[in-house]
Amino acid sequence: MSKSFYITTPIYYVNDVPHIGHAYTTIAADVIARFKRLQGNRVFFLTGTDEHGQKIERTAEANGETPIELADRVVKRFQNLSNALNITNDDFIRTTEERHKISVEEIFRRVEKAGDIYLSEYEGWYDVRNEAFITETQLEEILALPEDKRPIIEKVKEESYFFRLSKYQEPLLEHYKNHPEFVKPRYRLNEVVSFVESGLRDLSISRTTFTWGIPVPGNPEHVIYVWFDALTNYITGVGFPNHQEMFNQNWPADVHLVGKDILRFHAVYWPAFLMSAGIELPKTVFAHGWWTVEGEKMSKSVGNVVDPYQVVEEFGADVFRFFLLREIPFGQDGDFSKSAIVARVNGELANGLGNLVSRTLGMIEKYFDAKIPKPGSLELEDSDVRDKALAMIDVFEKEMDEIAFHKALVTLWDYISDVNKYVDESAPWTLAKENNEDRLGTVLWTIAQAIGVVTLLVYPFMPESAEKIWSRLGFSEPISSKTLDNAKDWGFVKSGQSVEKGQSLFPRFDDK
Ligand code: MSP
Secondary structure (H helix, E strand, C coil), X not given: XXXXXXXXXEEEECCCCCCHHHHHHHHHHHHHHXXXXXXCCCEEEEEEEECCCHHHHHHHHHHCCCHHHHHHHHHHHHHHHHHHHCCCCCEEEECCCHHHHHHHHHHHHHHXXXXXXXXXXXXXXXECCCCEEECHHHHHHHHHCCHHHCCCCEEEEEEXXXXXXXXXXXXXXXXXXXXXXXXXCHHHHHHHHHHXXXXXXXXXXXXXXXXXXXXXXCEEEEEECHHHHHHCHHHHCCCCCCCHHHHHHHCCCCEEEEEHHHHHHHHHHHHHHHHHHCCCCCCEEEEECCEEECCEECCCCCCCCCCHHHHHHHHCXXXXXXXXXXHCCXXXXXXXXXXHHHHXXXXXXXXXXXXXXXXXXXXXXXXXXXXXXXXXXXXXXXXXXXXXXXXXXXXXXXXXXXXXXXXXXXXXXHHHHHHHHXXXXXXHHHHHHCCCHHHHHHHHHHHHHHHHHHHHHHCCCXXXXXXXXXXXXXXXXXXXHCCHHHHCCCCCCCCCCECCCCCCCCCCCCCC
């Protein structure tokens, strides 16, 4: 059986409830997963929660609960996000599960067996919020920041197991050179390469001053460093070490989607651990940018943290999904604001797509008793709508494969504008007045085909709206039973299918 396309999100810390940063990565992963299925691939899509470590232990303590009570409570907010956002993940992993403990113990043992772990003492700084050991260079960078911008760091001195990261400096550089697609976007690869070139020190991978974690095999005084534990989720989720068949079916991952802040863990530490354990490396780590909110950094102290559930309540999941991926090129930072969402809804959704669908289906209802008409012979302008669709699908597919959502959506919406123009120019209402039924049928049939294509391509981004359009176009089978090849088959919206104009898909917002 051919390998599945395997995509992951980071696993989210349960010390706090989800915000748009979490929703963003999960939505992006879902769009890719749905698109890959549409291309005819088998897909495995994993998300989950990161539940160990000092940060969780401290948050629980401050709340007067145990870490597992905290995790059990907060994890629901993350799991329910799948429903609220229409996410099609195949599994949800929690690092406190037994299957994960087995997996982490196993990879730890393999790395140990490779001679890459030794016992020593860590003396230096630790950033609990980011669960990161601070190197000397990083310390200098931190001290150079204005005081109110510095992350909180603490001095640590404790016995610790170390991973021989230094040994992997050259192999990593070699890997980046031979696989430039390992880190995307390209400019991020350059950052990773210069970080590694500047020299890698061995990495502390166990802690002894708290207990909330997976004990080191053979020395339970130590718990395994939370990032060593967390990164391993990506192999646990596909059956490591005991479900060989499932593992082979899915691993290596095709894409780990991550935020830019955690790229180093994924593009330096993780491949080094895997090399040491003799496990194949993931194909690509894609780092996306960060959202500010109304121009400001999102933070609890500012009180501007955006709750994804609230956005869904106000705008619906589809609009939220569309906005996040249309607003900025994936990889770059962007700004989140209600006025920006409203502008997208009114422009692209209400005027562009919504208008095309509603006026077309309205005319088919009115002139053809709500049945897709039969086409007569195609004129040049009709076949042009078809040819443009076929060319557009190719470009769209390439851009999606590059994870350039924003470009793919521009490509699709340029086509929607072209089709709207075709409607205006062929003026079906005039053809109706002239009783030119043959020409009228051809034009409306052509627009119906174009809408069919657009609907399939919109589906990964806005599944609910696409399903709605799909059934209004008169299909009885679900859209997910179709592939992109269907979209290339002009005429797949069959004459005689019953259409329904229905209610407005994207009501305009009053921008006040
Ligand atoms: N638990 C680790 C990841 C372990 S993966 C093996 C973690 N969790 S997190 O909950 O803090 O963050 C998860 C993701 O949210 C990161 O990819 C981070 O980049 C992303 N974001 C946090 N704030 C964000 C924005 N303001 N905007 C966009 N993404 C943001 O890190």
